[in-house]
Amino acid sequence: MTPGPAPEGRARGRPPADHRSTADRHTATLALAHALSAAERGLAVIPLSRTKLPALRSPHHDDPQPSACRGECGRMGHGVYDASTDPLRIRELFAAAPWASGYGIACGLAPYHLIGIDLDTKSGADAPAALRELALRHLFTIPDTVVVTTPSGGRHIWLSGPPDTVVPNSAGRLAPGIDIRGAGGYLVGPGSRTEHGVYSTVPGTGHLPPATCPPALLRLLAPSPRRRAATPRADGPPAAQQGQGLVQFVLAAHEGQRNTRLFWAACRAYENGLGESLTGPLTDAALRVGLTLREARSTIASAARLTGHD
Numbered sequence: 419m420t421p422g423p424a425p426e427g428r429a430r431g432r433p434p435a436d437h438r439s440t441a442d443r444h445t446a447t448l449a450l451a452h453a454l455s456a457a458e459r460g461l462a463v464i465p466l467s468r469t470k471l472p473a474l475r476s477p478h479h480d481d482p483q484p485s486a487c488r489g490e491c492g493r494m495g496h497g498v499y500d501a502s503t504d505p506l507r508i509r510e511l512f513a514a515a516p517w518a519s520g521y522g523i524a525c526g527l528a529p530y531h532l533i534g535i536d537l538d539t540k541s542g543a544d545a546p547a548a549l550r551e552l553a554l555r556h557l558f559t560i561p562d563t564v565v566v567t568t569p570s571g572g573r574h575i576w577l578s579g580p581p582d583t584v585v586p587n588s589a590g591r592l593a594p595g596i597d598i599r600g601a602g603g604y605l606v607g608p609g610s611r612t613e614h615g616v617y618s619t620v621p622g623t624g625h626l627p628p629a630t631c632p633p634a635l636l637r638l639l640a641p642s643p644r645r646r647a648a649t650p651r652a653d654g655p656p657a658a659q660q661g662q663g664l665v666q667f668v669l670a671a672h673e674g675q676r677n678t679r680l681f682w683a684a685c686r687a688y689e690n691g692l693g694e695s696l697t698g699p700l701t702d703a704a705l706r707v708g709l710t711l712r713e714a715r716s717t718i719a720s721a722a723r724l725t726g727h728d
C-alpha cells in the first residue's frame with residue numbers, strides 16, 4: 419500500500435545517528451533540500467523514512483490508548499499534522515529525524531488543496547487505462563500538471579482542488595489500482611529516496627503548478643452525501659442487478675487482481691447500501707477465485723472501514 423494518513427505511524431529503519439554513513443548523510447541533506455524547495459512553492463512537508471512512513475515517531479507511542487492528538491501537545495511526531503512550509507520548522511523536523519531519506523507533501527492544505535491521483539502498477543490493475551476509461555465516460559481530460567514517477571513504475575498526478583471541498587483519501591474506490599490522496603493524506607515528494615528507489619518528476623512537469631482538478635473528476639472524488647448514503651440510489655440500476663454485477667466483477671478476476679477487485683466491489687456494495695446483503699455472495703466469489711476465507715473477510719472488513727460501515 420502507498421502511504422495514507424499515519425499520524426501515529428511508527429518510524430522504522432532508524433539507524434543510530436552516530437553510525438550513519440556518508441551516503442546516508444548525503445541522502446538526508448538532499449531530502450531536506452528537496453523538502454525546502456517544495457515548501458518555497460507553498461507545499462507543506464514532513465520528513466519521511468525509507469519506508470515512506472513519517473520519519474518521526476509519535477510522542478504518544480507508549481500510551482496504552484491510541485492518541486487522538488494531532489500536535490496539540492506541541493511536540494513533533496504527528497505524521498502529516500507536522501507538515502509545514504516554514505523553513506525553520508522544516509529544518510527542526512529534519513534535524514530531529516536525521517535518518518530521513520525523503521519527504522511527504524501534505525494534501526488538502528492551502529494554497530493548492532493538493533489532490534494526488536495515485537496510479538498503482540503493483541496490484542496487477544491497469545490503472546492508467548482505468549483512468550482513461552473514467553475520463554471518457556465522465557467527459558474530462560487530465561490537464562498538464564506535475565506528474566511524479568514512483569520506483570515501482572506508478573505515477574502520481576497532482577491536482578489542485580477548491581478550498582471548500584474535502585476530498586477524502588481512498589484506495590481503489592474510483593477504479594482498481596487508483597488511489598486518491600486527499601485531506602489528511604500525503605504524497606511522497608519528488609527527490610525522495612525509499613527502500614525501492616527514487617521518486618522523480620516526469621520531465622517537463624516539475625516546474626508546473628498543480629493544475630485545477632476538472633469539475634467532472636472532482637465530483638467523482640468528493641462524493642455527495644446522497645451517494646454516500648446507505649440506501650440504494652433511486653436512479654441507479656436495481657439493487658439485485660447491481661449486486662450481481664459486483665459479484666461478477668470479482669469472479670472475473672485474474673490472479674493478482676483478486677484482492678483489489680474484491681476490495682473495490684465491497685466498497686461499492688457498502689456505498690450503495692448493499693454491504694450487508696452482499697458480504698456472503700462476495701465472500702463466495704472470492705473463495706471461488708482462490709482467495710482464502712481469511713483474506714476475503716479481511717478485505718471486506720477493510721472496505722467496510724473505509725466506507726464508514728464498521
Ligand SMILES: [Zn+2]
Nearest residue numbers: 487489490491
Ligand atoms: Zn501530541
